[in-house]
Amino acid sequence: MNKSVCTTEAASLLGISSRRLRQLLNDGRVRGAYKSGKFWIIPLFNNLPQIIERKRGPKGKWRTTRPPALAKINVNRNRIGSNNHKSPEERQPVISVKRSGNNLYGNQVEILGPCRIVYQPDKPLGCGARLWIETFSDIHFIGGSFPATA
Numbered sequence: 001m002n003k004s005v006c007t008t009e010a011a012s013l014l015g016i017s018s019r020r021l022r023q024l025l026n027d028g029r030v031r032g033a034y035k036s037g038k039f040w041i042i043p044l045f046n047n048l049p050q051i052i053e054r055k056r057g058p059k060g061k062w063r064t065t066r067p068p069a070l071a072k073i074n075v076n077r078n079r080i081g082s083n084n085h086k087s088p089e090e091r092q093p094v095i096s097v098k099r100s101g102n103n104l105y106g107n108q109v110e111i112l113g114p115c116r117i118v119y120q121p122d123k124p125l126g127c128g129a130r131l132w133i134e135t136f137s138d139i140h141f142i143g144g145s146f147p148a149t150a
Helices: 007-014 018-026 077-083
Strands: 034-036 039-043 071-075 095-099 102-106 109-112 116-119 131-135 138-141
Touching: 007 018, 007 039, 018 039, 095 138
Parallel strands: none
Antiparallel strands: 034 039, 071 095, 071 131, 095 102, 109 138, 116 131
16 A cells, blocks of 8 residues: 655655645646645655656756755763753753754754764864764754753
């Protein structure tokens, strides 16, 4: 049995905007897609929706998304030490994710793709970290994230 997805998931799998996918759906160019009420049901073939190419006109120029910036994930050992004697409500988040000038904190992070662990004792990050994880993949905090505090 083939798996089916909604428009947002299908657009993400194809690397196009959900608006462009809805245009393709309205033109009947997504194989096996049908509407149930006001929602589109899009079947997957080999884990991807299939787009039917047109016979005439220019080739489709699929929208390409800009690759995400490099993210650096650091575990703040000073916060871990200060959390030891605090109650669970007073504990501060210890995982820091730095990307494009933003800094978010959390307690649990999921990396959705390839990553690497970097140890550079002679060239630490601006925060002083000598060991961190680098990735260009999407990162999701589990249980929410917190902006950096001054």
